[in-house]
Amino acid sequence: MTVSFWQAEGTQPVREVDFLVVGAGLVGCATAYLAQQAGHTVVITERADIAQGASGRNAGFMITGLDAYYHRAVDKYGAAVAREMWDISTQTITFWRERIRQAGGAVRQVDCGSLLLAESPAEAREIETAARALEAAGIAMHYHSRDPLGRGFYNAIENPGDGAVQPVELAQAVFQQSGAELIAGNELYHLEQTTPEIVTVFTRRYIFKAHYVMLCTNAWSALVDPFFEGKVIPTRGQVLVTEPLPAPILTTCGYSDYGYMYYRSTFDNRLLLGGGRNRHFETENGTTDDRITGGVQRTLDDYLLARFPELRGVAIARRWAGIMGFSVDGLPLAGVLPDKPRVGFAVGFTGHGLSLGAGTAERALHRLLHGTSAGAVDARRLL
Ligand SMILES: Cc1cc2nc3c(=O)[nH]c(=O)nc-3n(C[C@H](O)[C@H](O)[C@H](O)COP(=O)(O)OP(=O)(O)OC[C@H]3O[C@@H](n4cnc5c(N)ncnc54)[C@H](O)[C@@H]3O)c2cc1C
Structure with missing residues (x-):
């Protein structure tokens, strides 16, 4: 979406903040939690509301590892990076599970394991x-x-060791535990490093003067700063869910076709089925439009009948789409904007934010606050 001269003219009131997070998805909420643990007072500014982006539209799989099969990850990134990504993933899932435990029953999750299956x-x-x-x-x-x-x-x-979660409940719990203030419905228009210590952030309702800013805007990052152009590519994922069934069809997170198809039972025994993007790259890559398309949904319908034939005639209760941020090399990006040293970022989760989000956010935070390398996810690899 573009912003008009009138909207961005700059007559909004000025607010001074210590640490500003942009985006209230799972990664923004995790960043807020971690920044608060590091002693900062955190405000989150969000265009819509908590978990209205990909974080509230996914399949809820907490699956260890990258999207590439392990030996392929070793071939592409080297054994050390493949192993480090596995560890970031383990760290991320442990982080969510700690927040889930702390939420005391407010977040539905199941330690159901996962199956990676061959088609x-x-x-x-x-x-x-x-x-x-x-x-x-x-x-x-x-x-x-x-x-x-x-x-x-x-x-x-x-x-x-893998599991499945209700992702909206998870994001809300992480936000609540962060102690941050949320300003919903407040889109960032642009940002400037005005002095070495202050970032000026122009938003719909306020002009923030922040000591630190962390961008957690995933798929929309290139619209926030040109640094992300060609590095984070918006990519659509589509899902359907059936009406409740008498018993769960699956007791695990299943995924196949090189990760392009995925399926699980919901907590009220519906079958959730997503994917099919690889048959429709021409419509699904490079878009921020979160409408469903006939082509992908037909692929999902056909797959449902092929692999779950007992569901013939079961009604589909809901179909939806979400926009993911795919990084150009498949690894998340953690770092600091080269021309804005007080603006950090944790983006580009390539469809795996529940697997990699919190661990990447922690590295991005340390990079911003202390200048330490973010290791395998450090965005300087792309400079
Ligand atoms: C259909 C689908 C299935 C998926 N399944 C899984 C899965 O099973 N397991 C898994 O690990 N991952 C899965 N993913 C990916 C996962 O959802 C994402 O990786 C994760 O949610 C990324 O979290 P995030 O907080 O970075 O992004 P988001 O949740 O997209 O949050 C970014 C936020 O930034 C806000 N924002 C953007 N621009 C601005 C601006 N200018 N001003 C203010 N706010 C702004 C947006 O409104 C949004 O709320 C799936 C994704 C989809 C779409």
Whole structure:
């Protein structure tokens, strides 16, 4: 969305803040929590409201690792980075689970594990190789040489430590535990590093003077600062959910087709099915439009009948879309804007913010406050 001269003219009242987070998704709320733990007083400014972006529209999988199969991650990034990303992921899921425990029943989650399943003999070979690579890295998992679901898959990797969550409830709990002030309905227009210690942030209702700013704007980051152009690409994901079923169809998080298809049962026994993006790259990549499309939804309908034929005739209760921020090299970006040293960022989760969000946010925070390297997710790798 563009902003007019009249909207951005600068007659808003000035507010001084210590630490300003932009974006109230899972990553913005985690950043607020971590900044408050580091002794800062935090305000979050959000264009819409908590978890109205990808954080409230996802499948709720807390799955360890990257989207690439482990041996592919080793080939692409090297063994050390693949392992570091695994550890960031473990750290992230531990962070969510601590917040869930602290929320005392307000966040629904289940320690259901996950199954990475093969749709074809070629994918089965990839999964077998990935299992061996995980084993070589000393990462515990269970390899199934046959389909453990009996639904026509070829083989699978099971990770019993993974889980599923209600992501809106999670974001709300993390926000509440952060102690931050939220200013909802307050879009950032632009920002300037006005002195070495002060960032001026022009928003719909206020002009903030902040000591520190952290951008947690994921898919929309290139609209906030040109630094992110070509580095974070908005990408649409689509989902459907059935009416409640008499019993859960699945008791695990399932994903297949190289991660492009994913499915789970909801807490009231609906089947949630998402993905199909790889058959429709031309419409799904490079868009911030969160409407559903006929092509992807037909792919999901066909997949539902192929893998879950017992659901023929079951009504679909809701279909939706969300916009993810895909990073240009597949790894999240944590860092500080080169021309604005008091503006940090944690973006580009490439469809894996529940897996990688909090661990990346913590590294971004340390980079902003103390200048330490963010390691594998440090955005300086792209400069
Ligand atoms: C269909 C779908 C399924 C997914 N499934 C999973 C899954 O199972 N597991 C997993 O790990 N990940 C999944 N993801 C990805 C996951 O949802 C994201 O990686 C995660 O939510 C990113 O969190 P975030 O806080 O960075 O981004 P978001 O939740 O998108 O938050 C960014 C926020 O910034 C705000 N904002 C943007 N611009 C401005 C501005 N100018 N001013 C103020 N505010 C602004 C937005 O309104 C938004 O609230 C899925 C995503 C989708 C769409």
